[in-house]
Amino acid sequence: MFEHLYLSQSPNMVIHKMKMGFIPIVTCICFLAPIQHAHAPSATIADLSFKNMDFAMDLYRKISSFHDKNIFFSPLSISTSFAALLMASGGNTREEMLRGLNLEQLEQADQPELIPRLFQVLSENITQNGSLKLDQGMALFMSRQLEVQKMFEDQIKEFFNADIKSVDFGDTKGAIHLINEYVKRRTGDKVTEIISSLDSETKLMLINTIFFQGAWQMPFDANFTESTPFYIDNYSVVQVPMMFMEDKFYMMEDFQIGAKGLKLPYQEGVSMLILLPNKGVDYTVIDEEITAEKFLSWIKRLQKTKLEVHIPKFKMEQSYSLHNLLPEMGMASIFSNSANLTKLSKSSGLKVSEVLHKAVIEVDETGTTAAAATTIGITPYSLPRTFTVNKPFFFFIYHEDTNCMLFMGRVIDPTKN
Secondary structure (H helix, E strand, C coil), X not given: CCCXXXXXXXXXXXXXXXXEEEEEEEEEEEEXXXXXXXXXXXXXXXHHHHHHHHHHHHHHHHHHCCCCCCEEECHHHHHHHHHHHHCCCCHHHHHHHHHHCCCHHHCECCECCHHHHHHXXXXXXXXXXXXXXXXXXXXXXXXXXXXXXXXXXHHHXXXXXXXXXXXXXXXXXXXXXXXXXXXXXXXXXXXXXXXCCCCCCEEEEEEEEEEEEEEECCCCCHHHCEEEEEECCCCCEEEEEEEEEEEXXXXXXXXCCCEEEEEEEXXXXXXXXXXXXXXXXXXXXXXXXXXXXXXXXXXXXXXEEEEEEEEEXXXXXXXXXXXXXXXHHCCCHHHCCCCCCCCCECCCCCCCCCCEEEEEEEEXXXXXXXXXXXXXXXXXXXXXXXXXXXXXXXEEEEECCCCEEEEEEEECCCCCC
């Protein structure tokens, strides 16, 4: 049976020239040897983005139910990895994955390649203007002894532009070095180690990388950053470096759930939406309200207004064992002895046993180079409203043209990595 699936991801948002963010994500799926033994014109990129977003919100709630700490992950990386696995699966395993990924309604019996093709077009749409630094890649590391089905190999090359690499998993030290070097290269040296150990019986490893680099449209001036209180709860207060800017921003208010949102655009079509619960509203109440429909309503309601913005610098590194979470979201078969992965290989008994997801983000000020034209409409005679992020908040990094959710997270304590 397939005993090991290892999905790992590491986004890292670091400071660029104008200080914004790097987010490398790596998803690595590894398979081990068995121990024994009709047209849908309505299926659009918008549909796929919406479905991916709802999957992201469901996964967020599942992670959130286990702890009250910081959360950060890349929904797109996870969805893309499992979209590749969809091409390898059949029967109940495929049906469970479609339901768990919230893609069931996009499935067409007469178009088995529709979903991977949608992922392909989504990727092309996100990077089409060439200026956005979002590099996506996939690699299939195959044991020399494993015979992968040619159709799967062709499809993963066609739809995900995957590199196919032969590796000797018996030489665990050499295989670990080879895979880590590949990931390091694909993520601009931001993820230097994705695996530290490897079962010598591994037969196949699927790695997906997403690397995001950009700069704030309106950089923060580091001279205005100062240490201020951040209220984790009624009993815990920490001091954090708080960034400051006064300008015109897009913001919205959702009176129904008691929260307000602030859009911070990066250059080239990607933005961060910060969702801040109102005074007296606990973030746990908001948890249950976050859906794709809600998110789209928030970004539609954004209106430009003069604001004083105070946002903490923060850095997080988060890891999740998704093989413990996804079965509770209906995706159990792929991790069990009944897994159907016959489209991947004729080898019997393949299953997924481990899925690790690792994400890193750093949010900082930017340089002052691009700040010249950002003070339009600000006068000393009218006091702007304030948007002060000094309590637990949510954030979403999304591609504006497609509304594709690239990353999402929750900050409970900005001082905790």
